[in-house]
Amino acid sequence: MTIEKMVKNYPGKYICVKDCIYGYRGYDTLIADATVIKVYDTLEIVQSNAMEIKGLTEKYRDFDIIYGDLEDYVNTRKDKKRKIGTDTGEKLSQKDIDRLLDMYTQF
Secondary structure (H helix, E strand, O other): OOHHHHHHHOOOOEEEEEEOOOOOEOHHHOEOOEEEEEEEOOHHHHHHOHHHHHHHHHHOOOEEEEEOOHHHHHHHHOOOOOOOOOOOOOOOOHHHHHHHHHHHHOO
16 A cells, blocks of 8 residues: 555554565655554554554564654655644654654664
8 A cells, every 4th residue: 555545544643554565665765555554543552552563663674653644754754844734732743753663672
């Protein structure tokens, strides 16, 4: 499934994915096509499942979590500044999610 389709299917959710084309990533490390492993509704649920996420990062070397915001994902992966939008106070940017994943892999 493409990232565009995932974000459309799961807007505002935290989507756990793995690349489905043997670790293939498109331009600038963007996941071009991926398999959805799990979807979390809120950041609190993501945080309460830290051990599960750690297990997924160990199981899938190409594991990633994408927040259901395509512009944020693309801009972060392309290392561009994110366009400022309305912040709900709960949403993490893709860079914040990357930092969380780094913390989970260091346990």
